Amino acid sequence: MPHYITLATCSLNQWAMDFEGNRDRIVESIVIAKERGASMRVGPELEVPGYGCLDHFLENDTYLQSWEMYSTILSNPDTYGILLDIGMPVIHKNRRYNCRILSYDGKILLIRPKIFLANDGNYREMRYFTPWLKTQYVEDFNLPVLIKKVTNQEVVRFGDLVISTLDTVIGCETCEEMFTPQAPHVSLSLDGVEIITNSSGSHHELRKLNTRVSLIMEATRKCGGVYLYSNQKGCDGDRLYYDGCAMIVCNGEILAQGKQFSLDDVEVLTAVIDLEDVRAYRALASHGIQSRLSPVYERKHLDVELSPDSMNFDITVEPTAPRPCFYHLPEEEIALGPACWLWDYLRRCKGAGFFLPLSGGIDSCATAVIVYSMCRLVIEACDAGNEQVKKDVKLVTRDENDDNFPKTPQELANKIFHTCFMGTSNSSEETKGRALELSKKIGSYHVNLNMDTVVSSIISLFEVTTGKKPIYKIFGGSNIENLALQNIQARLRMVLAYLFAQLLPWTRGKKDVGGLLVLGSANVDEQLRGYLTKYDCSSADINPIGGISKNDLKRFITWSTKSLQLPILKSFVDATPTAELEPVTKEYVQSDEADMGFTYDELSVMGRLRKVEKCGPYSMFIKLLHIWKDKKTPEEIATKVNSFFWYYSVNRHKQTVSTPSYHAEQYSPDDNRFDLRPFLIDPRFSWGRHKISSVLDKMKANEKIDTMTVD
Structure with missing residues (x-):
């Protein structure tokens, strides 16, 4: 006899500290879940205040206002008749906890604090919260007065416990706990918990989704059961983009998968599951034996049946069939993730649009194409009937007239996206032409300017003041003169960018509409190497490509040539990357890779070794001896490693003022948040160099012995 149950999970575009907006999206998701016949709804981690509140979690106001919003949810009749799993922070015994609150019909059933906190990479949960390390331990929690008035409850259970209903058992784990070696879902499953919820605040990184999905599927493939995964989506007000992709998994198979990138503020997934499938899947002797040795959880009983009419089930109801998992290509992720992030940022800061210095190079080109992709997503959402997006378009364009509403991505781009080619005598007609042609194809409002007179004025001012006139290196000047002349151009572009x-x-x-947001376009490899001028046009309001490698940007542009129908992009891919800050002669054309002393391929490899594999100079050298054994000699590798750490160190100070960037790579050098290294470092790394030299000496000695033996 089947026990059909309809379950719902969701992805919500929550915004840090937007209490009322977050509350309304939570209620909307509950109403949708009920309309689809769900008897349980799960929401994202810390969904009431928003996951990314950061140090606002240290403020008592955040906890009070979370309870105030939660009280309105509990007292709303629209939220009755369904089991709710809602995330919010709670203070218990003067300690702050990241919690799940489970309720039914306006009554709180239990509060489950997070056991293992995310505390690396982009996450600092230990800064705000205390982990509930005592598994299976439960104690009483005295409810706030404002909640007592709503629920008529004095005390609820607080800790690591589960809910039993008339027909099943439900337990929780939260985000990071799924990634731990001894994940709670194992003990929960062995104690008979059939439905496990996971509420998450997981951000997007290129190629990361497959890791998350494999863990979710493995959680029930090994143990059996139903897994409801909920995740936040959107820009929560910082560098991260939470990429949704809520999922419902049963016995290792995906039944429902949400969108990874979407402009929908509320997305609800439902699936019909036969609980008898879980029981049959777990009918293994080894499971039964291990369950006798596993911990036992306290159960809070709810006298409700979540699979109604199990004695007289509707034969027309069909369980949800498994489906394959869907993954975007990395190139698509670049087109979609930063685009959604930009739209959220723009609409929430109520900006009038974006401004981009469009140089004709691949980095600013990629940034422009991401904005164009954003415009495509917005128009598609409007065509699909998304009223919130339509409302946001009118807000951003400052035009309430329906007759003027943009119908194509190019029309929208012309209203909110402004590009400018800032040329000098060092700029080529090719880059100027590429920039103009691209602007026409994507619809941006484009202007050209020549800033030679401004540059000359600055140089003349210096000459009049000091009696000295700097000249470029190719004309006989020193390195310091050459660098200063390049920096004048770069910094003036930043000043002009903000003026325009x-x-x-x-x-x-458009009077009194406010300014445009200036977009930066320095990629992750250049930032890591420090190949940019401090306070130049890389200094902007936000940067959608600051966490994306040059190689990925090239692949993205190649993909966009066909997928976004922009054939002009091929000329950007084929062009040699150049800053165009030095004069061009018959003998010399400035090249980024030549200037840096590294190829972008090399920087990508070394960046991952430094950050992801946590290598210093010596360990990086040892690894590269094997990775590059067929490409470079040991001496060449040693030179590259020493040079890499020298430039990284002397330019580290630039990261302290780096433009806030979309986080897309694990080796991002983003300071203050993801990469917490000092900015005053001895660039010599003398002992590391000494060890590298020792290895080289040994290798030379061994090579000499081998040669003598052969002779």
């Missing part, structure tokens, strides 16, 4: 961003809407007759 502030006034371009005004020149188009």
Whole structure:
């Protein structure tokens, strides 16, 4: 006899500290889940205040206002008749906890604090919360007065416990706990818990989703059971983009998978599951034996049947069939993730649009194409009937007239995206032409300017003041003169970018609409190497490609040539990367890779070794001896490693003022958040160099012995 149960999970575009907006999205997801016949709904981690509140979690106001919003959810009749799993922070015995609160019909059933906190990479949960390390331990929690008035309850159970209903048992684990070696879902499953919820605040990184999905599927493939995974989506107000992709998995098979990138603020997934399938899957002798040795959880009983009419089930109801998992290509992830992040940022800061210095190189080109991809997503959402996106478009364009509503991505881009080619005598006609042609294809409002007179004025000012005139290296100048002349151009571009961003809407007759957000376009490899001028046009409001490697950007542009129908992009891929800050002669054309002393391939490999594999100079050298054994000599590898750490160290200070960037790579050098290294470092790494030299000496000695033996 089947026991059909309809379960719901969701992805919500929550915003840190947007209590009322977050509350409304939670309620909307509950209403949708009920309309689809669900008897249980699971939401994202810390969904009431928003996951990314950071140090606002240290403020008591955050906890009070979370309870105030939660009380309105509990007292709302629209939320009755369904078991709710809602995430919010709670103070218990003067300690702050990251909690799940489970309720039914306006009554709180239990509060389950997070046991293992995320505390590496982008996450600092130990800074705000205390982990509930005592598994299977439970104690009483005195409810706040404002909740007592709503629920008529004085005390609820607080700790690591589960809910038993008339027909099943439900337990929780939260985000990071799924990634731990002794994940709670194992003990929960062995104690007879059939439905496990996981509420998450997991961010997007390129190629990361498969790791998350494999863990979710493995959680029930080995133990059996139902797994409801909920995740936040959208820009929560910082560098991260939470990429949704809520899932319902049963016995190791996916029944429902949400979108990874979407402009929908509320997405609800439901699936119909036969609980008898879980019981049959677990009918193994080894499971039964291990269950006798596993911990026992306290059960809070709910006198409700979540699979109603199991004695008289509807034969027309069909359990949800398994489906294959869907993954985007990395190139698609670049087109979609940063685009969704940009739209969230723009609409929430109520900006009038974006301004981008479009140089004709691949980095600014990629940034422009991401904005164009954003415009495509917005128009597609509007065509699909998304009223919230339509409302946001009118807010951003400052135009309530339906007759003027943009119908194509190019029309939207022309209203909110402004590009500018800032040329000098060092700029080529090719880059200028590419920038102009791309702007026409994507619809941006484009202007050209020549800043030679401004550059000359600055140089003349210096000459009049000091009596000295710097000249470029190719004309006989020193390195310091050459660098200073390049930096003048780069920094002036930043000044001009903000001038034009502030006034371009005004020149188009849009008075009092506010300025445009200036976009940066320095990629992760250049930031790691420090190959940019501090406070140049890489200094901007936000940077959608600051966490993306040059190689991935090239692949993205190649993909976009066909997928976004922009054939002009091929010329960007084929062009040699150059800053165009030095004069071009018959003998010399400036090249990024030549200037840096590294190829982008090399920087990508070394960046991952430094951050992801946690290598210092010596350990990086040893690893590269094997990785590059067929490409470079040991001496060449040693030179590359020493040079890499030298430039990384002397340029580390630049990361302290780096433009906030979309986090897409694990080796991002983003300071203050992801890469917590000092910015005053001895660039010599003398002992590391000494050890590298010792290895080289040994290798030379062994090579000499081998040669003598052969002779």
